[in-house]
Amino acid sequence: xxxxxxxxxxxxxxxxxxxxxxxxxxxxxxxxxxxxxxxxxxxxxxxxxxxxxxxxxxxxxxxxxxxxxxxxxxxxxxxxxxxxxxxxxxxxxxxxxxxxxxxxxxxxxxxxxxxxxxxxxxxxxxxxxxxxxxxxxxxxxxxxxxxxxxxxxxxxxxxxxxxxxxxxxxxxxxxxxxxxxxxxxxxxxxxxxxxxxxxxxxxxxxxxxxxxxxxxxxxxxxxxxxxxxxxxxxxxxxxxxxxxxxxxxxxxxxxxxxxxxxxxxxxxxxxxxxxxxxxxxxxxxxxxxxxxxxxxxxxx
Numbered sequence: 001x002x003x004x005x006x007x008x009x010x011x012x013x014x015x016x017x018x019x020x021x022x023x024x025x026x027x028x029x030x031x032x033x034x035x036x037x038x039x040x041x042x043x044x045x046x047x048x049x050x051x052x053x054x055x056x057x058x059x060x061x062x063x064x065x066x067x068x069x070x071x072x073x074x075x076x077x078x079x080x081x082x083x084x085x086x087x088x089x090x091x092x093x094x095x096x097x098x099x100x101x102x103x104x105x106x107x108x109x110x111x112x113x114x115x116x117x118x119x120x121x122x123x124x125x126x127x128x129x130x131x132x133x134x135x136x137x138x139x140x141x142x143x144x145x146x147x148x149x150x151x152x153x154x155x156x157x158x159x160x161x162x163x164x165x166x167x168x169x170x171x172x173x174x175x176x177x178x179x180x181x182x183x184x185x186x187x188x189x190x191x192x193x194x195x196x197x198x199x200x201x202x203x204x205x206x207x208x209x210x211x212x213x214x215x216x217x218x219x220x221x222x223x224x225x226x227x228x229x230x231x232x233x234x235x236x237x238x239x240x241x242x243x244x245x246x247x248x249x250x251x252x253x254x255x256x257x258x259x260x261x262x263x264x265x266x267x268x269x270x271x272x273x274x275x276x277x278x279x280x281x282x283x284x285x286x287x288x289x290x291x292x293x294x295x296x297x298x299x300x
Contacts, residue, residue, distance in 0.1 A: 136256030
């Protein structure tokens with residue numbers, strides 16, 4: 001179990017433990033309730049206290065986080081690289097074809113199953129899931145407090161997408177609401193009255209009827225990039241659900257290459273980059289170098 005420690009400052013003298021954790025340390029209400037029902041989870045200078053007890057300046061408040069076991073069956077044979085891990089977070093480099101959560105037809109071959117094998121008895125808390133066929137960086141929190149802090153913080157995400165057709169203009173913002181009111185629907189669409197959705201993009205290479213884009217979603221709607229690219233007449237290559245063709249790639253050509261966030265405990269700025277998978281790199285290599293091309297230090 002994860003244990004956190006806080007030195008109580010003078011300004012927090014006399015505050016109840018629950019108020020300090022909720023307002024100063026960003027503990028969720030649900031987690032406070034769990035601590036309330038776990039009488040040995042809080043200590044002040046080594047002595048057990050309740051969530052309603054008052055704090056003393058200069059004292060050390062220790063919090064042992066209660067854990068909830070995950071429901072996924074453990075499967076350690078799934079091939080997914082770990083880019084980073086510590087007591088609070090783990091960062092995966094997920095390949096295409098690996099679902100994040102179990103679903104019908106995928107009960108034991110998901111990232112959640114791998115997590116259950118690597119961290120027995122720990123609940124899988126993914127922060128910003130990816131579709132099964134989207135590759136790239138995936139962040140998961142190892143405890144409820146880390147998950148609550150990350151959920152309420154800014155997380156910057158960058159994607160590489162390959163579209164059929166070149167967006168015009170080659171750099172811009174798509175601000176179009178997405179209808180996702182039916183949770184059972186597989187296909188989303190742009191519609192008035194939908195939830196606000198904003199996507200920034202920039203073409204970095206094009207040729208042969210395709211374009212490679214850097215894409216930065218400002219909101220997190222289901223299938224957002226796929227829906228928005230289709231909406232402007234440039235569906236992702238391989239994305240048959242939204243009008244693309246699988247003639248050149250056997251999955252929708254989308255890769256989360258970049259993730260940036262503040263660590264939920266240390267506050268340190270964390271940044272991760274994932275190299276472009278071979279199937280998408282092949283598409284970029286086939287594009288004419290005579291047309292618009294931009295490369296950064298990562299090679300795309």
